Amino acid sequence: MNALVKQLFEKPFETLNVSSKDFDKFFVGFDDQFDKLAKLQQDFAKNVPNYPPYNIRKVADNKYVIEIAIAGFSQSDVEVTIDGNKLTVTGKTTDDTDTDYLFKGIANRAFTRTFALADKIEVESAEMVNGMLKIALDKLVEMSTVKKIEVKGEKKSKKELLNESE
Numbered sequence: 001m002n003a004l005v006k007q008l009f010e011k012p013f014e015t016l017n018v019s020s021k022d023f024d025k026f027f028v029g030f031d032d033q034f035d036k037l038a039k040l041q042q043d044f045a046k047n048v049p050n051y052p053p054y055n056i057r058k059v060a061d062n063k064y065v066i067e068i069a070i071a072g073f074s075q076s077d078v079e080v081t082i083d084g085n086k087l088t089v090t091g092k093t094t095d096d097t098d099t100d101y102l103f104k105g106i107a108n109r110a111f112t113r114t115f116a117l118a119d120k121i122e123v124e125s126a127e128m129v130n131g132m133l134k135i136a137l138d139k140l141v142e143m144s145t146v147k148k149i150e151v152k153g154e155k156k157s158k159k160e161l162l163n164e165s166e
Contacts (some may be wrong), residue, residue, distance in 0.1 A: 023055055041118050062139040066115065071131030072108060078133060080126045087115040087123065
């Protein structure tokens with residue numbers, strides 16, 4: 001599956017067995033979207049960490065929640081930032097060298113998690129509940145408005161055009 005995704009980003013039209021001209025007929029101004037997706041894939045997929053674990057839930061038509069398991073971190077240890085379309089969650093740890101452990105099996109390490117957000121996604125809030133960081137996202141939906149475009153040119157009726165041709 002990962003190889004297919006990589007191939008889609010590197011050679012999207014060849015992988016899908018379509019030409020870019022097939023898309024040009026219907027999608028005006030979207031020609032750079034594959035380039036943006038390829039750049040995102042390169043930025044995020046290089047060193048994908050597996051810590052801390054997370055879930056992304058769709059809670060309504062236009063609402064999502066990212067849940068990150070960060071037990072052991074306090075609110076002051078966690079930072080959530082947005083830079084353009086990148087949502088970054090960073091956790092800092094404090095040095096625990098003065099404690100004498102017989103066995104230490106609980107991970108206490110710093111982390112950084114980055115998520116790519118679509119253009120119209122807005123972060124509503126972030127809260128910690130029972131060791132879970134919950135980041136609420138809202139997809140902004142534009143109200144559909146129909147706009148009539150006036151066609152400019154000669155204002156002659158069909159009768160006038162028919163009379164001229166005679």
